[in-house]
Amino acid sequence: MAKGFPVVALTGPRQSGKTTLAKSLFKEKPFVSLENPDEREFALRDPQRFFQRFPSGAILDEVQRCPELLSWLQGWVDERGIMGDVVLTGSAQFDLLAGITQTLAGRVGRVELLPLSAAELLAASKAPSDLNATLFKGGYPALYDRDISPQDWFANYIATYLERDVRQLIAVRDLTQFQTFVKMCAARTGQLLNLASLGADCGITSVTAKQWLSVLQASYIVTLLKPHHRNFGRRLVKAPKLYFCVVGLAAWLLDIRDAATLDTHAARGALFETHVIGELMKQRLNAGQALDLCFWRDNVGHEVVVLIDNAQGLQALEIKSRSTFANDWTDGLKKWQKFAGDESIQPSLVYGGTASYAREGVHVWG
Structure with missing residues (x-):
């Protein structure tokens, strides 16, 4: 540049x-x-x-x-x-x-520039020891080059960044209400965005929720994954999906205060999905590529978590947090291939295990 x-x-x-x-x-x-x-x-x-x-x-x-x-x-x-x-x-x-x-x-x-990617941490010999620690810490550089706990660092990050800078952009009068809004967004990471529901849970209108959310987007706190526009003969959902850009921040906002809690936490799957989406974003931005990620879901529940539209065709990606492969994980990808036909290229699946291999025409990445 x-x-x-x-x-x-x-x-x-x-x-x-x-x-x-x-x-x-x-x-x-x-x-x-x-x-x-x-x-x-x-x-x-x-x-x-x-x-x-x-x-x-x-x-x-x-x-x-x-x-x-x-x-x-x-x-x-x-x-x-x-x-x-x-x-x-x-x-x-x-x-x-x-x-x-x-x-x-x-x-x-x-x-x-988003925070450090898993590949960058690995290259610097700073990668967390396991998946739970990865989800708990995220990728902010300060957590890897100084002796500070994620609990202390995120608490101050929220106070000095979100509650000062972001509030100034939208002139929030009720700090408690805005704090609740940010936490409710964290609770919805990996889910379809419903502004009316989000606003109602925070005691604000959907118009205000949209305004506050746009500022969180502009501040690189959250991102929205848009639905793919092609319907392949099926009715599609039109709402985007909400994700936090850094998984560790979402975990802290969900009151997760140690990595071990993630073993049994109800949001573990959503946080793992958030982590993978974040890594895909970093990978593309670091390579100077456009953030052309989207998802596909029809009105009866068939879904592709991530869809990448590239020169070769449409590549589908499934994301599962468990460490043991389950046979039904590829079912959604197979259905997608039937819908997309010749436009689909070999799909991939990212899971919480460590092995990588090909299985039933799907690239499996641990």
Whole structure:
């Protein structure tokens, strides 16, 4: 991106490693955080002199704190004509993307960074010892490079990020009501989204629930998986499915305070599904690919948990949390293949075990 655009925008949730990555890749550029009140005031008061300090470009951290600066940035990079000149980071998509769309169209390459993937943790010899620990901790880098418990870290993350930044975006007056809303979203991870039901459980309207949910999406707390548009001669559900972007955060919001609890917790299957969806998202974003994941479900209950539309065809993926393979796990995939016909390519199944093999025409991954 830095070779083809004068500006690179690195977005993602707070504490996902954006600043660390930007500093690592662009060591020669000075770093300025617009969280700093002095820097922010300088940028607002005299943007021209603010930019003149950076003859070799700069990394501007948390740029959503000063969206007015983007208009000046447009003229500055146009005049200089240097690729990879400025690196922007931000953790709130609403403000940042609005500014990028309006002022930096055609000048910015956007990269999204989610927390650490299982492959990255494995490569760094930091992977949790078992599946329960993986679901409990998630992938936030801070949980792997310092001596802090997930309980303490997530409690502070919720307080300093969700309850401060996210509330500011939507001007929530009742903090308790918003906390309940976030927890109710966690309880629905892996489920079809019903805004009316979600709002009713929190004492808010479906319109307010939609507004609050859109902010959680923009803040990389949750994501919505859309239903696939092809019906293959069958009536389909039209509601999206709700997932948390980081499984450890969902587990904490469900009051899970140790990994052992997940052995018998009712939400273990939903959390494992959330984990796999999150890994697929990270895999595609890290490879610079579009997040073209969806699901398929008809009105009588036939379902494909994940459907990937690629050049070869439609690839179906089933997700099961148990560690022992069950013969009926492939039934849904086989039915899907009959519906999709020639458009379907060899399906896959991810489960909570450790072995990987091919079985009955399905790739099984542990």
